[in-house]
Amino acid sequence: MTYTIGRLAEASDVHVETIRYYQRRGLVGEPSKPPGGIRRYGEADADRLRFIKQAQTLGFSLNEVSDLLALEDGRHCREAERLGAEKLAVVRERIAQLRSVEKALAKMVGQCRNNAGKVHCPLIASLERDAKSATVPSCNHRERQASGVRPRPSRYG
Amino acid sequence: MTYTIGRLAEASDVHVETIRYYQRRGLVGEPSKPPGGIRRYGEADADRLRFIKQAQTLGFSLNEVSDLLALEDGRHCREAERLGAEKLAVVRERIAQLRSVEKALAKMVGQCRNNAGKVHCPLIASLERDAKSATVPSCNHRERQASGVRPRPSRYG
DNA sequence: CTTACGGCCGTAGTCAGCTACGGAGTCAAC
DNA sequence: GTTGACTCCGTAGCTGACTACGGCCGTAAG
Numbered sequence: 001m002t003y004t005i006g007r008l009a010e011a012s013d014v015h016v017e018t019i020r021y022y023q024r025r026g027l028v029g030e031p032s033k034p035p036g037g038i039r040r041y042g043e044a045d046a047d048r049l050r051f052i053k054q055a056q057t058l059g060f061s062l063n064e065v066s067d068l069l070a071l072e073d074g075r076h077c078r079e080a081e082r083l084g085a086e087k088l089a090v091v092r093e094r095i096a097q098l099r100s101v102e103k104a105l106a107k108m109v110g111q112c113r114n115n116a117g118k119v120h121c122p123l124i125a126s127l128e129r130d131a132k133s134a135t136v137p138s139c140n141h142r143e144r145q146a147s148g149v150r151p152r153p154s155r156y157g
Numbered sequence: 158m159t160y161t162i163g164r165l166a167e168a169s170d171v172h173v174e175t176i177r178y179y180q181r182r183g184l185v186g187e188p189s190k191p192p193g194g195i196r197r198y199g200e201a202d203a204d205r206l207r208f209i210k211q212a213q214t215l216g217f218s219l220n221e222v223s224d225l226l227a228l229e230d231g232r233h234c235r236e237a238e239r240l241g242a243e244k245l246a247v248v249r250e251r252i253a254q255l256r257s258v259e260k261a262l263a264k265m266v267g268q269c270r271n272n273a274g275k276v277h278c279p280l281i282a283s284l285e286r287d288a289k290s291a292t293v294p295s296c297n298h299r300e301r302q303a304s305g306v307r308p309r310p311s312r313y314g
Numbered sequence: 315c316t317t318a319c320g321g322c323c324g325t326a327g328t329c330a331g332c333t334a335c336g337g338a339g340t341c342a343a344c
Numbered sequence: 345g346t347t348g349a350c351t352c353c354g355t356a357g358c359t360g361a362c363t364a365c366g367g368c369c370g371t372a373a374g
Contacts (some may be wrong), residue, residue: 016321017364021362021363033322038321059215062361094215095259097211097214098215102248108241162351163349174332175332177352194351195352
């Protein structure tokens with residue numbers, strides 16, 4: 001079961017040029033070129049590419065994906081543990097935030113369906129857990145008091 | 158409680174230039190300039206900015222954030238319901254994926270802590286649920302059979 | 315054996331999302 | 345009434361993540 005780069009691209013749903021780009025960045029390996037001249041790839045490569053794409057849609061930058069992939073080899077267990085724990089915290093926070101967004105969205109959709117009149121932008125409110133002044137902020141251009149801590153998200157750093 | 162743009166930037170942890178950029182993109186409003194000449198902002202603006210940043214770290218593009226924010230005004234209930242339901246599905250999928258990443262990471266960290274030898278890149282495996290050939294792919298450069306469906310993530314589109 | 319599809323490789327262009335800069339105006343403090 | 349921090353506004357530059365292009369070469373089908 002070997003692929004040329006084109007077939008690999010199909011199998012993993014990642015463009016050829018993107019694969020090359022990942023190779024240049026060191027995210028995926030470049031199998032050595034046999035004397036003749038065409039590299040061959042395997043299913044593991046396709047898996048890895050799919051993984052990269054997935055991780056990206058979950059909000060990880062390619063650098064972070066690199067980190068994650070670096071955990072894979074089982075060596076440097078000490079380091080892997082540290083990094084893994086770190087990412088784990090990030091992942092858990094994201095899950096929590098997404099859950100509150102989910103709740104808010106579900107509620108809003110429900111309100112809409114019941115035509116229950118005024119929908120009160122629960123979205124913004126949903127991410128204000130940290131700022132514990134619990135009143136739902138008005139969404140339009142008008143002032144309120146609230147504020148507090150914000151976790152300074154490092155945005156794909 | 159009014160802010161100048163600089164104070165707003167501090168309060169929301171978003172750079173002044175970024176705020177202006179968002180204004181240009183229409184993500185946040187620009188309060189009208191009083192005759193004299195300096196715009197004033199309120200707490201709602203800070204909330205909105207914090208929301209935008211949060212939503213970004215959750216993997217939404219500014220366009221998507223726009224969509225989400227457009228739901229806030231309570232008008233167009235029909236449309237809001239549709240859009241809301243759509244985003245809800247996306248959010249739920251992301252949560253599910255993050256959960257399996259979480260599980261994988263937790264397991265790996267546990268293995269490392271117990272020094273249980275070989276860590277078997279459960280990360281890649283964790284995102285292979287879709288491809289239902291259940292064997293854990295080796296992470297290094299070697300072939301395997303597996304594959305199947307992939308959900309073609311639209312990557313912040 | 316030739317022809318055409320695809321791989322190889324380097325470089326350049328694109329798009330989103332900022333980030334920086336420069337010059338003019340504003341406003342509060344001294 | 346001048347200084348200095350800040351606002352306003354337009355435009356230019358930067359980074360991350362691709363995406364496209366072009367020229368050369370390999371290899372498989374007819």
